[in-house]
Amino acid sequence: KAGVTQTPRYLIKTRGQQVTLSCSPISGHRSVSWYQQTPGQGLQFLFEYFSETQRNKGNFPGRFSGRQFSNSRSEMNVSTLELGDSALYLCASSPSGSVGTGEKLFFGSGTQLSVL
Amino acid sequence: GNSVTQMEGPVTLSEEAFLTINCTYTATGYPSLFWYVQYPGEGLQLLLKATKADDKGSNKGFEATYRKETTSFHLEKGSVQVSDSAVYFCLSLYDKVIFGPGTSLSVIP
Numbered sequence: 001k002a003g004v005t006q007t008p009r010y011l012i013k014t015r016g017q018q019v020t021l022s023c024s025p026i027s028g029h030r031s032v033s034w035y036q037q038t039p040g041q042g043l044q045f046l047f048e049y050f051s052e053t054q055r056n057k058g059n060f061p062g063r064f065s066g067r068q069f070s071n072s073r074s075e076m077n078v079s080t081l082e083l084g085d086s087a088l089y090l091c092a093s094s095p096s097g098s099v100g101t102g103e104k105l106f107f108g109s110g111t112q113l114s115v116l
Numbered sequence: 117g118n119s120v121t122q123m124e125g126p127v128t129l130s131e132e133a134f135l136t137i138n139c140t141y142t143a144t145g146y147p148s149l150f151w152y153v154q155y156p157g158e159g160l161q162l163l164l165k166a167t168k169a170d171d172k173g174s175n176k177g178f179e180a181t182y183r184k185e186t187t188s189f190h191l192e193k194g195s196v197q198v199s200d201s202a203v204y205f206c207l208s209l210y211d212k213v214i215f216g217p218g219t220s221l222s223v224i225p
């Protein structure tokens with residue numbers, strides 16, 4: 001089985017722009033969750049989607065949004081980029097449950113976003 | 117609110133040394149606890165997990181026991197190898213996903 005695929009691998013944007021990141025989960029997995037990783041704040045949970053519905057949300061401003069398609073692929077969008085949004089964005093998929101069920105998460109390699 | 121605390125890094129050990137990385141959690145209920153590892157340039161991988169009190173997770177020589185009385189899930193390995201050099205994250209899953217800050221481990225020959 002192919003793993004979790006995130007595209008693009010690297011992205012450079014300027015302040016004020018918007019960006020869309022993509023995540024393709026492992027085939028058959030229905031849950032996709034997103035995380036932001038920075039040296040200062042560590043790993044923080046952004047949100048989780050299951051069957052095209054947002055099921056859980058972390059403490060991020062409304063500039064961060066996402067969606068999930070019927071094939072379980074997910075996109076994350078950040079509008080009006082700020083310098084502090086520079087980070088590695090990771091997505092993870094799991095077969096069926098919410099992240100809160102303790103089901104194993106399968107992570108992608110991430111998208112490294114740099115905001116100049 | 118819920119939180120996860122890990123020992124500060126970086127940790128540098130010689131090959132074959134004993135490893136302990138402390139992890140304590142706070143939660144309103146009884147979370148599932150995990151250790152994930154991130155090797156350089158890669159995404160996170162599940163190392164081990166425990167879903168209830170007194171459970172012991174183990175994998176690749178690493179072990180951690182879910183201690184409800186001390187709200188801890190410390191990671192241990194009896195003899196580390198250079199290939200264990202990575203960042204280790206403790207994770208608490210209940211109604212929220214809470215990662216610890218990560219502990220960087222460097223093992224030198």
